[in-house]
Amino acid sequence: MRQQRIGIVMHGVTGRMGMNQHLIRSVLAIRDQGGLALADGSRLVPDPILVGRNADKIEALATAHGVERWTTDLDAALANPDDTLFFDAASTQLRPALLRKAIDAGKHIYCEKPVSEGLEEAVAIARYAREKGVKNGIVHDKLDLPGLRKLKRLRDSGFFGRILSVRGEFGYWVFEGDWMPAQRPSWNYRADEGGGIISDMLCHWRYVLDNVVAPVKSVSCLGAVHIPTRWDEAGAEYSADADDAAYATFLLEGDVVAHINSSWCTRVRRDDLVTFHVDGTHGSAVAGLHSCRSQARVNTPKPVWNPDVPQALDFYEGWEEVPDNQVFDNGFKVQWEQFLRHVVEDAPWNYTLAEGAKGVQLAEAGYQSWRERRWIDLPELEI
Template identity: 80%
Template sequence: MKKVGIIMHGVTGRMGMNQHLIRSVLAIRAQGGLALSDGTVLMPDPIIVGRNEAKIAALAAKHDVERYTTDLDAALADPYNEIFFDAASTQLRPGLLRKAIDAGKHVYCEKPVSEGLEEAVEIARYAKEKGVKNGIVHDKLDLPGLVKLKRLRDSGFFGEILSVKGEFGYWVFEGDWMPAQRPSWNYRVEDGGGMVSDMLCHWRYVLDNVIAPVKSVSCTTATHIPQRVDENGKTYKCTADDAAYATFMLEGDIVAHINSSWCTRVRRDDLVTFQVDGTLGSAVAGLHSCYSQHRVNTPKPVWNPDEPNTLDFYENWEEVPDNAVLDNGFKVQWEQFLRHVFDGGEWSYDLAEGAKGVQLAEAGYQSAKERRWIDLPALDI
């Protein structure tokens, strides 16, 4: 048994607490650790770090975490803690990563890695120069729906892939008559908010890895809701984009279009869906399920505005089976990263990949501002 100290910064928020602390690190602990190739069992020993001592103490007590502190410098100075993880503010992330790297820690963080491409490239280069293992969360790749979608692609099911259509988002209440289900900073650009900066980082690694590499982008943004009400009941002006409508050209002349919006009401299979159309078949994936339709199962509709349609367009789709145990995507990636650090396991999703996501977000904003296509050159990291 080898215990490994993991500094967990920013895990009092919803995503950090639920997905990273509870359902990943503590879940690995609860299953008895992570077996390495030499027979060693790696046992995570988290230390929760935050500014509000009462809040982190309550979180630690609730989930049987023995260690917590408000002193990040002390946690970084302790050689027992070998990994630093950050899920807090994007604005502070590059500085925190640099401090952790200087302390000799391996670093893992939520996306985006920074607010700007130059800074993202700098921190990726710094981690490489210092020789620390590093990674960025790419959670959607291990969603069961996207695992199945990639399986279809790898099997040649689609034939020649023609296009991708993505729909993401839901209605986030304004906070007046119904409390908002997302924090107010998401809608203030001065606090790091914005749909493009948040979601185009995701769409970069999803498209790159599940379909084909992204080559260029054309994007339109909007701030559909001009003002909202914050957690304290105070009305504030929305300065960040709350929707993004982006078209991507992928390698192989594949066209992808993804709508991302906090101002849309859901009438589809899931909160996010991706439809891939190819010459031999199509598939639609959500968070967990994936449905496919081969060309031999494709119905033959005829346009007739004079009579109601009689075809059930859902009945000719078949569900793609799991065919494997598909664990929580965040936990899967924590296990991958831990194996990378302590067992030499393969790992492709380093801070350089995180910089690609920031590159696409920056290009998306540039496209929206200049109303034109923006190419994505290769990054030198």
């Protein structure tokens, strides 16, 4: 079977997400399965070059996973015409300049979210990519989670009737780092390094709500810094001044009300680290990362409020598991495959940097709402 190579400059993949999800479980998984099957019958085989500042880390990562190429010289990597795609999973603060440099080098670009810290710059880089004619994409990994794909399947089938509301719960306890090491990097809790759960998670909630339920029209958000002191990777105490929780209400198209709590300061007592509960006139559903359960109107129990006696109904009983009906691959890998097909075959692709700018728009509106204690409308972006 004929193979063709695609060279990928991968920047910032020594971090947890970049290494595990993008390098190992996506690009290398595609390589190790013999490449991506294309429409002409050939297979597209990724050939990554790892780029980072720490030579020891990069070399060790490359050696551990059979990657032949690595470098600390980003400019040299971008100058190689045999590598046509640039991927970035490093700091949000550095991303716009890195993307612009890659675009100037003629590379197609794919990157983690958020695309930038501010809307003006997010719109500018999206316009720049379009003007330069490079194909571009933003990560939107939660759309390919099995639970959310099942939830969207219910919506598309008309199961809900008219959707009324959405309740989302995301988060878990992130240890402070003193007596128990923290499971998230310290920069997440430093405002001057681009930290904050609003900037991190509202970008996700934008594309989830837009694509699984209905487009977001306005937001009211309250942020919080619940834990003001944490300890970094070296065990040093620092001031955690970035928001570690956000309580946001969204008004969606069709007057659907959505409320999502996002917190790194909560202990989990629910089915998963994130759950979405959708209520409609004809049915309801609750989705996590992998599972989704539904309850139709005809299966809905009829409880009666009586605080004087223990509740006799088991409210979990009347929910049915939505079956897989197919094999779900890793969501990051699925999107890498879609974007690679877009690059080499011009296959359809909707999640451009313009979509990434919408996520930044919502995060920026969330911060504005918190500061001004009011609802913020989201106008259409002109990109």
